[in-house]
Amino acid sequence: MRLAELAARSGFSNATIKYYLRAGLLHPGEAQSTTWAEYDDSHVRRLRLVRALTEVAGMSLETVRQVVLAVEEAGSEHEARGAAQWALSREVTDEPTASSLVRVDGLLARHGWTVHADSPHRRVLAAALDTVEQLGLPATDELLDSYAQALRPVAELEVSRVAEAEDTTVAAERLVVGTLLYEPVLTTLRRMAHEAASAPVRE
Amino acid sequence: MRLAELAARSGFSNATIKYYLRAGLLHPGEAQSTTWAEYDDSHVRRLRLVRALTEVAGMSLETVRQVVLAVEEAGSEHEARGAAQWALSREVTDEPTASSLVRVDGLLARHGWTVHADSPHRRVLAAALDTVEQLGLPATDELLDSYAQALRPVAELEVSRVAEAEDTTVAAERLVVGTLLYEPVLTTLRRMAHEAASAPVRE
Numbered sequence: 001m002r003l004a005e006l007a008a009r010s011g012f013s014n015a016t017i018k019y020y021l022r023a024g025l026l027h028p029g030e031a032q033s034t035t036w037a038e039y040d041d042s043h044v045r046r047l048r049l050v051r052a053l054t055e056v057a058g059m060s061l062e063t064v065r066q067v068v069l070a071v072e073e074a075g076s077e078h079e080a081r082g083a084a085q086w087a088l089s090r091e092v093t094d095e096p097t098a099s100s101l102v103r104v105d106g107l108l109a110r111h112g113w114t115v116h117a118d119s120p121h122r123r124v125l126a127a128a129l130d131t132v133e134q135l136g137l138p139a140t141d142e143l144l145d146s147y148a149q150a151l152r153p154v155a156e157l158e159v160s161r162v163a164e165a166e167d168t169t170v171a172a173e174r175l176v177v178g179t180l181l182y183e184p185v186l187t188t189l190r191r192m193a194h195e196a197a198s199a200p201v202r203e
Numbered sequence: 204m205r206l207a208e209l210a211a212r213s214g215f216s217n218a219t220i221k222y223y224l225r226a227g228l229l230h231p232g233e234a235q236s237t238t239w240a241e242y243d244d245s246h247v248r249r250l251r252l253v254r255a256l257t258e259v260a261g262m263s264l265e266t267v268r269q270v271v272l273a274v275e276e277a278g279s280e281h282e283a284r285g286a287a288q289w290a291l292s293r294e295v296t297d298e299p300t301a302s303s304l305v306r307v308d309g310l311l312a313r314h315g316w317t318v319h320a321d322s323p324h325r326r327v328l329a330a331a332l333d334t335v336e337q338l339g340l341p342a343t344d345e346l347l348d349s350y351a352q353a354l355r356p357v358a359e360l361e362v363s364r365v366a367e368a369e370d371t372t373v374a375a376e377r378l379v380v381g382t383l384l385y386e387p388v389l390t391t392l393r394r395m396a397h398e399a400a401s402a403p404v405r406e
Contacts, residue, residue, distance in 0.1 A: 056338065078401050085394060113399035121395045128387040135259065135380055139388065146360050147392050150353035155396035157349050163401075177338055179394060184331040185342065186393065187386050189350050191288060192324045193358035194382070196316035198281050198366075 003029075006039045010047040017047070025050055025065055027072070042169065049173040056180050057088060071172045080168035081175045082116070088179060089120035096126030103129060107141070111148045158182075206232075209242045213250035220250070228253055228268055230275070245372065252376040259383050260291060274375045283371035284378045285319070291382060292323035299329030306332060310344070314351045361385070 007014050020026040026046055029037030046068070053064045070083030104126050108115055115122065132139045158178060165171035210217050223229040229249055232240030249271070256267045273286030307329050311318055318325065335342045361381060368374040 052338075081401060082398065085397060088394070108395070108399075111399075113395060114402040115395050115398050119395070119398065121391050121398075125388065125391045125395070128384070128391060132384045132388065135255075135384060137377070137380055137384060139385075143360060143364075143385075144388070144392075146357050147389055148396070150357045151389075151393050151396040152400065154349050154353045155393060155400040157346060159397055159400045161346075174340070175397070178340055179397070181331070181335045181338060181340060182342075182346075183390050183393075185328065185335065185347070186350055186354075187390070188324050188328045188331060189347075190354050190358060190386075190389065191291070191382060192311070192316060192318050192322070192328070193351070193354040194288060194362055194378070195285065195318050195322065195324075196311075196314075197355065197358040197362045198284060199317040 001039050002036055003039065006043055006047070009044050011051075012047055020047070020050065023061065023065065025061065025068055042167075045167070045169045045173070049169055049176070052173050052177045053084075053087075056177055059087070063087060067172075071168060074168060077163070077168050077171050080172050081162065084172040084176045085179065086120055088176060089124055094127060094130070096123050097130055100126035100129040100133075103141075103144075107144050107148060110145065111152070113148070204242050205239055206242065209246055209250070212247050214254075215250055223250070223253065226264065226268065228264065228271055245370075248370070248372045248376070252372055252379070255376050255380045256287075256290075259380055262290070266290060270375075274371060277371060280366070280371050280374050283375050284365065287375040287379045288382065289323055291379060292327055297330060297333070299326050300333050303329035303332040303336075306344075306347075310347050310351060313348065314355070316351070 001009070003014055003017060007017055010017070012020075017026065021028060026043060029039040029043065031037045049068065049071070050064055053059045053067060054061065059067070067084055067087040070087070071080045074080035074083055101122065104122050129139050162171050162174045162178065165174055204212070206217055206220060210220055213220070215223075220229065224231060229246060232242040232246065234240045252271065252274070253267055256262045256270060257264070262270070270287055270290040273290075274283045277283035277286055304325065307325050332342050365374050365377045365381065368377055
């Protein structure tokens with residue numbers, strides 16, 4: 001397809017697509033002459049991923065460029081999903097304490113979770129535990145274990161649906177969008193579960 | 204105790220405490236003369252709740268005032284927790300669709316969850332489902348059911364710890380702080396669970 005059709009199918013303007021091509025966010029089409037290039041479904045999918053990363057995940061274009069390159073260079077679907085997932089990691093402003101990092105490692109070990117040593121989520125979780133403790137709410141291992149146990153079957157189901165995707169770009173898009181969009185579903189259901197768990201026994 | 208000791212124990216300045224008294228965020232002490240009043244532990248607890256609501260939950264003082272009044276007037280601990288919990292509800296800018304509201308009701312009914320008809324979380328959840336669908340990710344009942352199943356035992360554990368609190372103000376504080384502070388713990392663990400669920404079968 002030509003640029004105009006890619007624009008129509010992706011919902012981006014011609015000018016934006018040209019900008020993304022120059023910025024390395026979109027891979028070049030196949031040049032048919034000096035004046036036009038042929039684009040295909042991979043370009044439509046890539047633009048959908050860029051839209052998800054900017055509009056849903058609120059990433060800067062520079063971060064999106066890094067994610068897109070990582071997805072492109074990933075040797076497997078698992079790596080591609082990891083590249084997208086890690087990029088969603090919250091910034092940790094305060095360095096987590098060593099004791100919280102040890103607790104995170106212990107939690108992962110108890111549940112047999114394989115999480116990469118460089119995963120940013122380790123530090124994010126350790127910093128979250130530090131904040132909890134600073135405010136005088138001890139995060140007991142019992143509670144952390146109950147979270148981990150509860151989340152494993154949910155994650156299996158979620159990952160199985162992402163893995164049905166036709167290629168790595170689509171899988172990465174689904175993971176990013178799904179991770180972010182389902183977070184409010186999960187946290188709101190937790191608040192409703194508090195009410196449900198509280199009502200029958202307390203009144 | 205006198206105002207100076209209340210200030211020392213709560214970490215607020217004399218001036219801030221006087222402002223909170225005038226604004227109705229803090230109940231008056233027992234007047235001992237025209238120049239001083241006696242404060243007690245209930246004032247320390249109230250100030251801790253105000254701190255949690257403003258600093259952790261990021262609420263405006265006017266919202267805090269409403270929560271504090273609702274906790275004060277609550278006829279039971281369950282009601283006090285509900286007042287605090289509901290105040291944490293996200294603002295829903297777009298009115299949710301009727302079909303999503305029906306789905307939320309169906310979900311609650313399938314799991315036998317007692318959630319108040321006026322709970323703001325119903326609309327928040329329905330709006331979140333609308334967003335998911337608008338972005339082309341169908342939120343199947345299977346997935347919602349797996350979330351609900353996973354969260355119920357976690358919520359039971361969380362509520363049981365809040366219920367150990369000595370009075371309604373402390374219970375409300377623990378619920379607010381716990382709800383907000385554990386959210387990043389839960390969402391980060393979900394991301395790690397994705398990696399753990401993805402790694403062994405995909406590589």
